[in-house]
Amino acid sequence: MSVPKWVNPKALHAGLLASVMCAALVMLPGSKAWAEYGDVVINNYSEDSDMRPVVFPHWFHRIRFRCKVCHGDLGFEFQAGGNDINMLKIIDGEYCGACHNGNIAWGVENCELCHSGKPGLETHVHGSTLKSLVTPGNQGQ
Amino acid sequence: MMFRIASVTLAAVMLVMPLSISAQSKDPLSFNRLMADPETRNAPPLKDGIHDPDNPATDRLQSPREAFSALPDANAGNYVDWVEALQDGLINPRYDLQDPDMSPTVMDLDIVREVKGSMPDVVFPHKEHTEWLDCANCHPAIFIPQRGANPLSMAAILMGEQCGACHGRVAFPVTQCRSCHSRSKTPADEAATQKEAQ
Numbered sequence: 001m002s003v004p005k006w007v008n009p010k011a012l013h014a015g016l017l018a019s020v021m022c023a024a025l026v027m028l029p030g031s032k033a034w035a036e037y038g039d040v041v042i043n044n045y046s047e048d049s050d051m052r053p054v055v056f057p058h059w060f061h062r063i064r065f066r067c068k069v070c071h072g073d074l075g076f077e078f079q080a081g082g083n084d085i086n087m088l089k090i091i092d093g094e095y096c097g098a099c100h101n102g103n104i105a106w107g108v109e110n111c112e113l114c115h116s117g118k119p120g121l122e123t124h125v126h127g128s129t130l131k132s133l134v135t136p137g138n139q140g141q
Numbered sequence: 142m143m144f145r146i147a148s149v150t151l152a153a154v155m156l157v158m159p160l161s162i163s164a165q166s167k168d169p170l171s172f173n174r175l176m177a178d179p180e181t182r183n184a185p186p187l188k189d190g191i192h193d194p195d196n197p198a199t200d201r202l203q204s205p206r207e208a209f210s211a212l213p214d215a216n217a218g219n220y221v222d223w224v225e226a227l228q229d230g231l232i233n234p235r236y237d238l239q240d241p242d243m244s245p246t247v248m249d250l251d252i253v254r255e256v257k258g259s260m261p262d263v264v265f266p267h268k269e270h271t272e273w274l275d276c277a278n279c280h281p282a283i284f285i286p287q288r289g290a291n292p293l294s295m296a297a298i299l300m301g302e303q304c305g306a307c308h309g310r311v312a313f314p315v316t317q318c319r320s321c322h323s324r325s326k327t328p329a330d331e332a333a334t335q336k337e338a339q
Contacts, residue, residue, distance in 0.1 A: 033190025034181045036205050037218045038311035041191060052193055055186075058311050059205055059219050066234045066245070067307075068275040073238035078306045098238065112198035117191055126191060127218075129309030130301040 037127040040080050041117050053117035074098050081123035182220050183209055218313050224269050247271045253324060254293065262324040263293075 038058035046053045061070070070076045074095060077083055083095060090097035091108055099105045106113065124131050185204035186192040192199045205219065212231055215222040226232050237243035248271045254263040270279070280286040283306055291303070298305040298315060309315045 034184040035189040035191040036183065037314070039189075039191065052196055055192055057202075057205075059221070060203065060208070062223065062234060062311075063208060063232050064234050066236050067273045068245070068278060069235060069238050071278055072275040078310075110198070112196050113201065116186070116193060116196045116199050116202065118193045121191060125310045127314075128301070129299055129305065129315050133299060 033126070035126045039126040041121045041124055041126065042081055042085070043117070043121055043123045044081050044084070045086060046115060046117075047119065051111065052115040052119060053121045053123075054114045055117045056114070080125045182206075215313065217317055223312075224272075227272060245272055245275075248276075255330070256322065260318070261322045262326060262330075263321045264324050265321070 035055075036057060036059050040056040040058065041053050042056060043053035071078065075083075076095065085095045087108065089095055090100065093101065096114070097108070100114075101107055102109075183204070183206040184190075185206065186199050186202040187194050192202065209219065209221050213222040213225045213229070214220060227234070235241055236245050248267045250267040252265040252267070254265065256262055276286075283303060284291050293303055295315075297303050299309070301309065304321070305315065308321075313320055
């Protein structure tokens, strides 16, 4: 690298180092996950079947339906990953398939709208107290 | 000459930047990096850290920030006051899978739970709960519908049992102590508690 003679190499060095440190500081918070409280990641079978994990947005659904519709009428248990949902059941009209059938909500051919999670995510409720207590290393995820 | 001035300015900025950052961190009013920056709340799926940006459909998903813009604020969870949003008619979520016109049978009954510690007593409002849920969602699996039959504990709630089945997962989180512990003890209550302790 050619540097004009009037530039003090020490100052340049310090400046470069400082800018790298600044960049590192700015990038640190970027490693956190800011997903919505209550988003449910379901990875019971997805990645074993070479699909991305499912991200279920609770917030989106509660604007449209009260808790009772899914947790009463459709039989969803209050437990992330506790419903043993698979695509066969969905296509058969159970669970998500009660609405995601192409009539009420978009149908099962839109794989990537649900299977949209980062690879490697485990089944959990994002931002849940339980997860932050049981696995402190995963706080905020 | 212009290049020289620009270079000197750049070098000066590079040197001063770390100084200003260290000055900021010493400021007693500086922001705690461990807390979520309000700017990062309700992030769009492409930036929320759990959706895969490489997934071709991720950018078609709605941003919660956009959906929440007209809803009342809260201090935690989704930063939306869902109960107020429903009661003020800002949202009208459907109550029944089959019947679009069915409305919930709301039960307006407060249950007061006297707590042993120094926290205010808990007032459980059936009203707000029955606006969203069916009786069978909680009774009898989570709570036996009988007075005195459900000894509650914060430890169990924190571990996702009892109220923690929803609060701390999707309903307002358990950090909102005073949302439940909302009835101040009267001096008579406190005297009774002290007497009991003796």
